Amino acid sequence: MSTINEKITTEIRKVAKELLEKDEVAAFLGYTEGTVPMVMKPFVARRPEDVEKLFWNSFCVLNLANYLPLVLQSLEPPRRPNDPLPEGPLPRVGVLATGCWSRNMVVQIKENQIERERVIIVGISSRGMVDRKKVQAQVDHLEITEVIEEDHKLIVKGPGFTKEINRWDVVRDNCKSCVHPDPVIYDEVIGDFSGGRQVPKRFGDIQEIEDMDIEERWKWFQEEISSCIRCYACRNACPLCYCPTCFVDDSRPQWVGKSIDKTDTALFHILRAFHCAGRCTDCGACESACPMGIRMRLFTKKLYKDCMELYGFEPGLRIDEPLPLTTFKLEDPQDYILQQGQKGEEK
Amino acid sequence: MEEKREESWQPKIIAFLCNWCSYAGADLAGVSRYQYPPSIRIVRVPCSGRVSPNMILDALRSGADGVLVSGCHPGDCHYISGNFYARRRFALFKRFLEFIGIEPDRVNFTWISASEGEQFAQVAREVTERVKRLGPARKLVKEIEPCPQ
Amino acid sequence: MKPLALFKSELDGFLKELSRDYDIFGPKRQKKGYLDWGEIEGLSDLDLSPGVTKTSIKSFFLPQPEVLFEFSTRAREERAFRLKEPKCPDRKRVLFGVRPCDARSIYLNSMPYKDDCYFQKNIERNIVIGLFCKAHLSTCFCTWVGGSPTSTDGMDIGVYELEDSFIFLPFSQRGQEFLRDKGLREIGQKEEEQIDAYKNHAPEGISEGVDIAKEFSQKSLFDLYDARFWQEVxxxxxxxxxxxxxxxxxxxxxxxxxxxxxxxxxxxYWDSCMFPLFTLHASGHNPRGEKVKRVRNRFMHKLKYFPDRFGPISCVGCGRCVRDCPVSIDIRQVIRQFLEI
Known part of the structure; x- marks a missing residue:
């Protein structure tokens, strides 16, 4: 195991144990090891002895903020939908947070999904998480039975091969282009903060697609989503997706058909992405959760880029700033609005 | 589809018009006998802020060749700020549709006030012209195929 | 019928010949790197590396979606609102390289779908040519749940991949007829020996002599239902x-x-017991409104309700859910926990 991860794991356990023992939190949300290489399992520690199961490495790709509302709710005393909240402080939850996860918690607080007082955020500066699909591509998609992580490389083993891979080569695209690896809100800190990163081409991948012509872009979009099986792993892995009834489940009117159809799949992806506009922090959980390797993060990242360009807004950085689609300015750009007498472009 | 491209082809365009300005504008165009193509099908909505991307996509999915959304001019919204929110939403949405390869002229936005009957007719002509140039929509139209696979 | 043989070098010609009368599907390397079902026109499309494809074979038997009937809602039409049976394509399909676990799923799914005319129609349409496993992945566990790398359940024809030939064995009437005039030669002496010595590396069983279907059917439903491990799972x-x-x-x-x-x-179309909508009543009540109830149902259905009703466990041990679960929930661990109850 890498010494960096070992250090962080030890510290996480220490902090979690303290919080649980002192009864500051009723549960601690972290990661434990999965049964398959390169897949970590989100884990809720409820007793001090559980903390020994907590682990930290470069495969903690899902966003723990996603679990917060449900875990918090599960700790409240049972009551019927319209009953008032019980008096006195409610049990709290401790949670690990990297830059993007903490930004999602900011969004959740703004949208009244969680209460700041009920979460104890243990901040960790992210070194970038590893994309398991990239690792698989490095070994020609042979089966991987073991991955040993060292500080700057991965040792990947399978039947009949061992390969050393430079860690940074297989870090997720969203982490590579991330400029906010440090938590934005936190109560405890593990390790040192990096103080921010500089990235030369933050939206390089989006720019590449924008530079294509319109028919190429359509082809790219169609191809990207063609393997979608509509399992909704992307939606469910997303901390922004908490609607009691998702638009795909609406039946009157039915916006999106339920089976695999190229239009319905396209509509699902367009609307899912658009629902994240101005809220998505580019944490990459959707892409990491997808079993079919669809890069749906490119859709939300385009919206991220436009929000920055048009409204100068980045989600989750400040708790007192309204989300871009819940506010407006009188001088917002409107060059897309059709003016009388203006001619369309010949495409 | 090729025959449809002939001169005689009239696109179907769904227009979401706000009740207070644009719908009244369309009404005025009619009352004042301003000519505009019969391609526009109007859906009256309370405010341009009511129009969600779901509705625009649903129109395209159902076979509309183009969409027009129109509300009150900024500052004139009956609900004070509905069109300001809409303006942000559609700015992002239109850019996003273009990003995934939907022609920019398929989905159009404009502001029409209740007194702008002539302008409404002009916009209707303009949008029809744009959509005609693109030909029938096919990208997001859902087809009920007889038997898949 | 004696086993028939085909040299490896002849497979391409065999497939091309076959594709005149049949649509052939088999494991194909996809752009994104994984194996998945795809249309096969010749050997170059086919990839018979060990392990199961990304998605299962069920989309050929339970298509996504299956059209039950069609109708017109144009009131002016004479036949408006009258139901029309969907047209069925004339060409039959050959599924080549189906792993024993996938083939076994056809056998298992046939139990609840015994009287379903749509499923039966698809059974009619697909000829299943299985491929026995020479190697297994770390996520394979067919031997736990009543299968094996050479299980023939659900296959019309089974294929052994030997050093330089393929050996075809029919396991159904249809399989026999299919093989009859395909110009395959009779199996050679040497090949017969090779089959006998066919070393498959079966995944390790759960433990010696344990038949979990039997074990689980003897366990109390309520003990399993109220087990304490569900929350952690x-x-x-x-x-x-x-x-x-x-x-x-x-x-x-x-x-x-x-x-x-x-x-x-x-x-x-496919639905999933993981989705809240799956059990939502029109009244608004949802008997499986919480996550824990839905997760429990998935495992209970596979490991308890199904065997209680039909006998075998409703799992073939292909390991797809283990391999691709985003949060590494492992049915093998749940099986172990079941055994401890």
Whole structure:
């Protein structure tokens, strides 16, 4: 195991144990090891002895903020939908947070999904998480039975091969282009903060697609989503997706058909992405959760880029700033609005 | 589809018009006998802020060749700020549709006030012209195929 | 019927010949790197590396969606609102290189779908040519749940891949007829020996002599239902449909009418017990409203309800859910926990 991860794991356990023992939190949300290489399992520690199961490495790709509302709710005393909240402080939850996860918690607080007082955020500066699909591509998609992580490389083993891979080569695209690896809100800190990163081409991948012509872009979009099986792993892995009834489940009117159809799949992806506009922090959980390797993060990242360009807004950085689609300015750009007498472009 | 491209082809365009300005504008165009193509099908909505991307996509999915959304001019919204929110939403949405390869002229936005009957007719002509140039929509139209696979 | 043989070098010609009368599907390397079902025109399309494809074989038997019937809603038409049977393509399909676990899923799914004319029609349409496993992945566990790398359940024809030839064995009437005039030669002496010595590396069984179907059917339903481990199993679950949609034996469906521009059809499409909508009543009540109830149902259905009703466990041990679960929920661990109850 890498010494960096070992250090962080030890510290996480220490902090979690303290919080649980002192009864500051009723549960601690972290990661434990999965049964398959390169897949970590989100884990809720409820007793001090559980903390020994907590682990930290470069495969903690899902966003723990996603679990917060449900875990918090599960700790409240049972009551019927319209009953008032019980008096006195409610049990709290401790949670690990990297830059993007903490930004999602900011969004959740703004949208009244969680209460700041009920979460104890243990901040960790992210070194970038590893994309398991990239690792698989490095070994020609042979089966991987073991991955040993060292500080700057991965040792990947399978039947009949061992390969050393430079860690940074297989870090997720969203982490590579991330400029906010440090938590934005936190109560405890593990390790040192990096103080921010500089990235030369933050939206390089989006720019590449924008530079294509319109028919190429359509082809790219169609191809990207063609393997979608509509399992909704992307939606469910997303901390922004908490609607009691998702638009795909609406039946009157039915916006999106339920089976695999190229239009319905396209509509699902367009609307899912658009629902994240101005809220998505580019944490990459959707892409990491997808079993079919669809890069749906490119859709939300385009919206991220436009929000920055048009409204100068980045989600989750400040708790007192309204989300871009819940506010407006009188001088917002409107060059897309059709003016009388203006001619369309010949495409 | 090729025959449809002939001169005689009239696109179907769904227009979401706000009740207070644009719908009244369309009404005025009619009352004042301003000519505009019969391609526009109007859906009256309370405010341009009511129009969600779901509705625009649903129109395209159902076979509309183009969409027009129109509300009150900024500052004139009956609900004070509905069109300001809409303006942000559609700015992002239109850019996003273009990003995934939907022609920019398929989905159009404009502001029409209740007194702008002539302008409404002009916009209707303009949008029809744009959509005609693109030909029938096919990208997001859902087809009920007889038997898949 | 004696086993028939084909040299490896002849497979390409065999497939090309076959593709004149049949649509052939088999494991194909996809752009994104994984193996998945795809149309096969010749050997170059086929990839017979060890392990199962990304998605299961069920989409050939329970298509996504299955059109049950069609109708027109144009009132002026004479036949408006009269139901029309969907046209069925004339060409039969050959599924080549089906692993024993996937083939076994056909056998298992046939139990609840015994009287379903749509499923039976697809059984008629597909000729299943299985491929016995020479190696297994770390996620394979067919031997735990009643299968094996050389299991023939659900196959019309089984194929051994030897050093330089393929050996075809029919296991059904249809398989025999299919092989009859395909110009395959009789198996040689040497090849027969090779079959006998066919070393498959079966995944390790759960433990010596344990038949979990039998074990589980003797356990009390209530003990399993109220077991304490469910909360921990559920905690990481996202409630997505990855496991159910990739699973070959998850066969649940929903039905809906789709009507557009005067045309309509009733479709049957995959549903997943992981989704809250799966059990939502019209009244608004949901008997499986919480995540833990839904997760429990998935495992209980496979490991307890199904064997209680039909006998075998409704899992073939292909390991797809283990391999692709975003949060590494492992049915093997649940099976172990079941055994401890």
């Amino acid at each position: 559920t905690d990481p679950c996202l409630n997505c449909g990855t496991c159910t949609f990739l699973c070959p034996t998850c066969y649940c469906f929903d039905i809906q009418d789709e009507v557009l521009r005067g045309k309509g059809r009733r479709i049957r």
